[in-house]
Amino acid sequence: MTPPEEPLAPLLAAPDRLWTAAEILTKPSPIPSAPGVYGWHFSVSPFASLPAQQLLYVGIAPRRMTSRRSRQNLRTRVRYHYRGNAEGSTLRRTLGCLLGLELRRVGSGKRMTFGKLGEQQLTDWMAEHAFVCWTPHPEPWLLETQLITQLDLPLNLDQNKHNAFHAQLTEIRSAARQLARELPILA
Numbered sequence: 001m002t003p004p005e006e007p008l009a010p011l012l013a014a015p016d017r018l019w020t021a022a023e024i025l026t027k028p029s030p031i032p033s034a035p036g037v038y039g040w041h042f043s044v045s046p047f048a049s050l051p052a053q054q055l056l057y058v059g060i061a062p063r064r065m066t067s068r069r070s071r072q073n074l075r076t077r078v079r080y081h082y083r084g085n086a087e088g089s090t091l092r093r094t095l096g097c098l099l100g101l102e103l104r105r106v107g108s109g110k111r112m113t114f115g116k117l118g119e120q121q122l123t124d125w126m127a128e129h130a131f132v133c134w135t136p137h138p139e140p141w142l143l144e145t146q147l148i149t150q151l152d153l154p155l156n157l158d159q160n161k162h163n164a165f166h167a168q169l170t171e172i173r174s175a176a177r178q179l180a181r182e183l184p185i186l187a
Contacts, residue, residue: 009150015039031078035074040091044129057155081132103118104118
């Protein structure tokens with residue numbers, strides 16, 4: 001399938017509407033349970049050298065699955081970003097690291113999150129400063145590379161080595177993982 005005729009970059013970078021955590025987490029949720037692409041904007045920058053009030057990250061749901069069918073869709077993925085944890089959300093892990101939250105090994109020690117307190121602090125920060133928009137698309141994985149190439153998305157790591165912030169973000173996340181490995185496992 002080919003991408004839609006209407007360019008997606010403007011729909012995500014300058015949307016008609018941005019949605020809050022409170023709106024997304026209501027039932028019924030306004031976000032469809034369909035495949036598509038979503039974009040994150042922040043009223044306050046998560047890091048001093050990054051801009052506020054603009055698109056900083058895009059994601060897709062579901063990822064292309066070759067061996068099984070994904071249960072992910074726009075609604076499940078965006079809601080998880082707002083209230084999940086850093087192990088299951090690269091966006092949450094990135095934001096928490098940029099905000100200086102302490103990444104920790106939890107449970108068996110293989111998973112890494114910001115612990116209960118850190119994850120709650122991140123959830124609260126996102127509820128106040130993170131806004132999302134989306135557009136449904138039947139095969140969002142066809143659009144991901146195109147969007148990352150066309151837009152300046154400093155919080156995306158995958159396929160984004162050309163971004164000026166990529167090396168710094170990679171180092172910040174790597175340092176947080178290294179420190180987490182040196183700290184005791186949280187229960």
